[in-house]
Amino acid sequence: MKEKQISGAVIARLPRYFRFLGELKDEGVEKISSRELSKLMHVTASQIRQDLNHFGGFGQQGYGYNVSFLYDEIAQILGLDHTHNLIVIGAGNLGHALAGYPNFEKRGFLIRGIFDINPGCIGSQIRGIKIRSMEELPEFVRVNRIDIAVIAIPKTAAVGVSQILVENGIRAIWNFSHVDLPVPEGVVVEDVHLTESLLKLSYNMTQETKGALRG
Amino acid sequence: MKEKQISGAVIARLPRYFRFLGELKDEGVEKISSRELSKLMHVTASQIRQDLNHFGGFGQQGYGYNVSFLYDEIAQILGLDHTHNLIVIGAGNLGHALAGYPNFEKRGFLIRGIFDINPGCIGSQIRGIKIRSMEELPEFVRVNRIDIAVIAIPKTAAVGVSQILVENGIRAIWNFSHVDLPVPEGVVVEDVHLTESLLKLSYNMTQETKGALRG
Numbered sequence: 230m231k232e233k234q235i236s237g238a239v240i241a242r243l244p245r246y247f248r249f250l251g252e253l254k255d256e257g258v259e260k261i262s263s264r265e266l267s268k269l270m271h272v273t274a275s276q277i278r279q280d281l282n283h284f285g286g287f288g289q290q291g292y293g294y295n296v297s298f299l300y301d302e303i304a305q306i307l308g309l310d311h312t313h314n315l316i317v318i319g320a321g322n323l324g325h326a327l328a329g330y331p332n333f334e335k336r337g338f339l340i341r342g343i344f345d346i347n348p349g350c351i352g353s354q355i356r357g358i359k360i361r362s363m364e365e366l367p368e369f370v371r372v373n374r375i376d377i378a379v380i381a382i383p384k385t386a387a388v389g390v391s392q393i394l395v396e397n398g399i400r401a402i403w404n405f406s407h408v409d410l411p412v413p414e415g416v417v418v419e420d421v422h423l424t425e426s427l428l429k430l431s432y433n434m435t436q437e438t439k440g441a442l443r444g
Numbered sequence: 445m446k447e448k449q450i451s452g453a454v455i456a457r458l459p460r461y462f463r464f465l466g467e468l469k470d471e472g473v474e475k476i477s478s479r480e481l482s483k484l485m486h487v488t489a490s491q492i493r494q495d496l497n498h499f500g501g502f503g504q505q506g507y508g509y510n511v512s513f514l515y516d517e518i519a520q521i522l523g524l525d526h527t528h529n530l531i532v533i534g535a536g537n538l539g540h541a542l543a544g545y546p547n548f549e550k551r552g553f554l555i556r557g558i559f560d561i562n563p564g565c566i567g568s569q570i571r572g573i574k575i576r577s578m579e580e581l582p583e584f585v586r587v588n589r590i591d592i593a594v595i596a597i598p599k600t601a602a603v604g605v606s607q608i609l610v611e612n613g614i615r616a617i618w619n620f621s622h623v624d625l626p627v628p629e630g631v632v633v634e635d636v637h638l639t640e641s642l643l644k645l646s647y648n649m650t651q652e653t654k655g656a657l658r659g
Binding site for chain 2: 240243245247248271306307309313321325326327329330332333336376400403409416417419421422423424425426429430433435437438441
């Protein structure tokens with residue numbers, strides 16, 4: 230693997246390549262040219278060639294890329310060549326949606342437990358996974374070697390919970406709470422701030438309207 | 445407003461400023477220095493001064509920024525100085541989570557309707573908003589002047605639904621389906637590809653592990 234020379238910009242594009250390659254693989258496609266991939270992904274063929282050249286000589290003129298090989302190579306770089314143990318904190322609507330999303334398991338993210346403070350839902354199940362009380366959280370994380378915690382609870386509780394997670398060895402937090410989590414070095418946080426995404430959409434829409442009024 | 449000179453990088457940071465300024469405003473904070481804001485947001489004070497200088501002379505040495513004024517100014521740039529009419533397509537767990545999120549209404553995104561194909565849920569309500577059948581969608585979008593559609597349905601149906609939306613005058617789509625939507629110029633799409641976010645987390649976690657093994 231030559232990933233050390235891969236720039237951050239290319240890395241940021243890998244999940245999208247991975248998605249398209251995964252779909253092609255599922256459809257039984259074995260080879261694809263940069264031109265075909267370009268049409269599919271709405272990216273220039275030269276960008277694709279540049280990006281995928283980082284992975285060695287997969288693309289050959291008039292031959293195309295080996296879909297399955299490229300898929301596996303990118304999977305390895307993304308850490309998808311082995312499974313990850315996941316828990317979901319918060320069994321509200323968002324927690325339900327995330328815990329019930331079949332694509333995560335398909336990619337090797339195995340949901341091992343769901344936690345909530347609401348006594349009304351503790352003991353019930355989502356897709357066969359039991360909802361547990363927060364008291365069980367610390368031991369569960371340690372004993373089951375949980376790598377990733379998904380935080381889908383109100384922001385007032387999120388910081389406290391993230392501290393418990395970190396103390397018990399969690400390595401990554403996928404954060405849906407609307408707050409920045411203070412974590413020590415070595416712990417990865419990926420924020421999904423939905424409101425910020427909506428504001429970006431609102432900004433772009435506003436710009437389009439102004440353009441149309443001017444035009 | 446001087447927004448024309450504001451770079452894309454600054455614009456991308458505005459939603460985060462807006463979030464922090466909104467919280468300060470809610471707490472009754474009237475002024476804040478770039479140093480205090482820097483600590484709060486984990487961004488350098490010089491970055492903050494550079495970014496916020498685009499909005500004119502709000503920051504004064506030893507005085508700080510007027511929180512409310514800056515909040516309103518950013519709100520205007522983000523298109524939040526007026527309300528937007530929203531619909532949610534898909535009343536599954538994710539649709540429920542999005543339709544039930546109180547922060548959106550607070551920012552002026554008013555959910556006017558929810559649509560689903562499942563006869564079992566049509567007619568029931570989420571937070572007082574009726575779930576309607578997809579047959580009602582085209583007329584509803586036109587009559588109620590819906591600006592934004594949230595797409596929270598499986599990807600197989602998403603492209604077809606986006607076409608119906610566009611034909612009936614939708615201006616922006618907030619897309620949670622795992623597919624790129626082909627829309628004409630002038631229609632804004634903001635994608636939230638959750639799997640890609642999880643893959644990014646997985647990549648970063650893998651890099652951390654390698655770093656720790658090497659270190």
